Amino acid sequence: MTMAPARTSAQPNGQVARTPADGAPPIIETRGLRKAYGGVVALDGLDLIVPRASVGLLGANGAGKTTLIRTLLGLSKPTKGTGRVVGYDILTQGTQLRQHVGYMPEAEGLPSGTTAADFVGHMAEMSGLPARAARQRAADVLYQVGLAEERYRLIKGFSTGMRQRVKLATAIVHDPDLVFLDEPTAGLDPQGREEMLELVERIYRTMGIAVVFSSHILEDIERICDYVVILDNGRLVTSQPLAGIGDVQGTLVVQIEGDLAAFSSLLVERGYQVERGKDDMALNDLIVHFTDDEVYDAIRDAAVRLNASLRSLRSGSRTLEDIYLGDVGAMREAQDVVS
Amino acid sequence: MSSASAIPATYGEVFDRGYAHYDGRRQGRLAAWWALTAYSMKRAMGIRKPWTAKVVPFCLYLSAVIPVVVMVGAAALLPRAEIAGYPRYFDGIALVTWIFIATVAPEMLCVDRREHTLPFYFSRAITRSDYVLAKLAATVLLTMTLTVIPVILLWLGRQLVANDPGHAMRTHLDDLGKVMLIGVMLAIVGGVAGLVVASAIDRKAVAVAVIVAGELTLTAIAHFSFVAVHADWRRYFIFLSANNVFSAVVHRFFPASTLDETFMEIQASFSLQTYLLYLLALVAIGVLFVRWRYLPRE
Numbered sequence: 001m002t003m004a005p006a007r008t009s010a011q012p013n014g015q016v017a018r019t020p021a022d023g024a025p026p027i028i029e030t031r032g033l034r035k036a037y038g039g040v041v042a043l044d045g046l047d048l049i050v051p052r053a054s055v056g057l058l059g060a061n062g063a064g065k066t067t068l069i070r071t072l073l074g075l076s077k078p079t080k081g082t083g084r085v086v087g088y089d090i091l092t093q094g095t096q097l098r099q100h101v102g103y104m105p106e107a108e109g110l111p112s113g114t115t116a117a118d119f120v121g122h123m124a125e126m127s128g129l130p131a132r133a134a135r136q137r138a139a140d141v142l143y144q145v146g147l148a149e150e151r152y153r154l155i156k157g158f159s160t161g162m163r164q165r166v167k168l169a170t171a172i173v174h175d176p177d178l179v180f181l182d183e184p185t186a187g188l189d190p191q192g193r194e195e196m197l198e199l200v201e202r203i204y205r206t207m208g209i210a211v212v213f214s215s216h217i218l219e220d221i222e223r224i225c226d227y228v229v230i231l232d233n234g235r236l237v238t239s240q241p242l243a244g245i246g247d248v249q250g251t252l253v254v255q256i257e258g259d260l261a262a263f264s265s266l267l268v269e270r271g272y273q274v275e276r277g278k279d280d281m282a283l284n285d286l287i288v289h290f291t292d293d294e295v296y297d298a299i300r301d302a303a304v305r306l307n308a309s310l311r312s313l314r315s316g317s318r319t320l321e322d323i324y325l326g327d328v329g330a331m332r333e334a335q336d337v338v339s
Numbered sequence: 340m341s342s343a344s345a346i347p348a349t350y351g352e353v354f355d356r357g358y359a360h361y362d363g364r365r366q367g368r369l370a371a372w373w374a375l376t377a378y379s380m381k382r383a384m385g386i387r388k389p390w391t392a393k394v395v396p397f398c399l400y401l402s403a404v405i406p407v408v409v410m411v412g413a414a415a416l417l418p419r420a421e422i423a424g425y426p427r428y429f430d431g432i433a434l435v436t437w438i439f440i441a442t443v444a445p446e447m448l449c450v451d452r453r454e455h456t457l458p459f460y461f462s463r464a465i466t467r468s469d470y471v472l473a474k475l476a477a478t479v480l481l482t483m484t485l486t487v488i489p490v491i492l493l494w495l496g497r498q499l500v501a502n503d504p505g506h507a508m509r510t511h512l513d514d515l516g517k518v519m520l521i522g523v524m525l526a527i528v529g530g531v532a533g534l535v536v537a538s539a540i541d542r543k544a545v546a547v548a549v550i551v552a553g554e555l556t557l558t559a560i561a562h563f564s565f566v567a568v569h570a571d572w573r574r575y576f577i578f579l580s581a582n583n584v585f586s587a588v589v590h591r592f593f594p595a596s597t598l599d600e601t602f603m604e605i606q607a608s609f610s611l612q613t614y615l616l617y618l619l620a621l622v623a624i625g626v627l628f629v630r631w632r633y634l635p636r637e
Contacts, residue, residue, distance in 0.1 A: 099365050107458060114382075126465065128365040130370075136362060174365075206357075207414070
């Protein structure tokens with residue numbers, strides 16, 4: 001897991017503590033968290049312990065991501081269960097919690113007849129910052145999200161990408177310990193999406209603010225998150241670090257033009273376990289099991305030594321997509337069996 | 340030559356400002372509540388908005404203050420000129436007050452709902468009740484600037500044109516308390532009524548029309564019904580309109596008013612306590628209604 005810079009944060013007891021990213025208490029803890037709307041169960045007994053990280057909250061539409069965020073913000077009362085976010089009880093300390101947590105809602109919702117600086121500054125004041133500090137913070141975060149020049153323009157003249165940036169600025173203007181971003185790339189064009197992902201990445205890596213990034217786009221989460229929580233129909237599918245998936249250890253699938261047996265022998269000599277592809281379509285594939293990242297050097301050296309052309313090299317490890325499809329599928333099958 | 344002067348005029352350097360954490364004071368829920376109240380008042384008055392947004396509130400203030408200035412000025416310059424009594428003044432500015440409330444109240448609630456900014460507010464250090472109370476406070480405080488300040492000027496003007504202003508002020512100090520109390524009550528009742536309508540309608544223009552037309556229509560219906568019906572119970576028609584009840588309250592505070600004896604406000608003849616209880620009930624029901632409108636729909 002990539003370390004975020006150490007930061008100072010106010011704690012529930014009023015003390016200011018230095019909380020390094022590693023070894024820090026979890027940012028989110030829930031026990032048996034359940035939320036039902038009449039007969040519809042939106043969250044079904046979630047037990048979560050999420051470390052300070054860039055956390056991807058993954059799930060299909062209707063999986064319960066927004067309900068979970070709203071419940072963790074203390075905006076929606078759970079039907080059952082308890083939870084703490086950055087040390088604050090979600091049932092009894094909602095207003096204190098929200099002074100230290102930011103939220104970027106998914107829905108389009110900015111006042112059109114206001115300047116970005118005015119609205120972001122107002123949101124800072126609404127989080128308890130004194131007026132002067134709020135104005136200063138608004139200018140700073142609008143600079144950070146790339147709207148320094150446009151901050152005195154009316155929001156109604158902004159593009160969708162700029163509006164998303166304003167929303168992001170409102171979420172971090174009070175320097176929270178944790179920020180919930182609900183589908184921040186929704187509705188953005190490819191370039192806008194790219195810029196938004198870079199910004200979200202910076203929030204954790206450079207600013208040291210823990211992020212919960214809700215999305216149904218696997219690629220976005222795989223790219224910027226260190227930790228993933230997967231929900232399906234209100235149930236927890238998995239909660240695990242993303243590190244190790246597909247990079248440090250696993251398998252590589254190699255295709256070459258040349259002597260496959262000799263190539264395989266050279267890799268075995270270097271200590272790697274190698275096997276031939278089993279499917280009819282993959283008989284010319286070599287599957288290389290590895291536990292370190294020197295495997296790429298070994299493959300290159302073997303290709304050079306045999307004067308073989310390397311046609312394809314891809315990860316055969318379990319990706320986030322494998323985890324998502326596999327675990328969600330397994331859970332649904334188990335539910336079908338039970339029912 | 341100094342080192343500074345050695346730098347060419349075209350020299351420039353770009354620095355990364357980086358990100359600075361905020362380690363200052365966090366003021367909590369009450370400060371957040373007040374921030375929302377103050378911000379709502381500024382927005383409703385058109386502050387930090389284009390000049391067109393300031394025109395209506397400014398004109399309404401002028402409508403309330405100019406008659407006072409003219410009356411006091413005339414009384415000071417012309418020996419026979421008289422300054423209107425408080426009941427007549429309150430009757431005179433009733434429509435201005437309702438238009439003002441119709442301008443302010445929808446700006447408080449309709450805009451946030453229509454532009455979907457509520458999730459931003461509710462994810463801050465306030466509760467939904469705080470939001471409603473902040474909007475209520477903002478509406479009432481703004482309306483008070485129209486219903487209290489001009490009438491204080493009127494009281495002051497009346498004393499200043501007296502032969503002995505110092506003695507007049509001391510003698511009529513209770514009048515000052517009464518007109519201020521009436522102004523505050525009018526602001527509270529009108530503000531709550533305005534917010535009730537604004538909380539039920541998303542479109543600002545529609546809410547404005549409903550508030551003004553609603554109050555005018557109810558007042559007219561009350562008067563026509565009172566005239567048309569000859570039974571004893573017709574006096575209850577006064578409760579159809581908060582405006583009529585206010586006239587009656589003003590008349591109770593200042594009995595020697597210029598109101599015609601045939602007016603419903605006099606003939607209804609309920610006690611002051613009855614009127615005040617009625618207004619209190621209106622306010623309580625109104626606040627509960629607006630609070631209910633902002634409960635989470637789950």
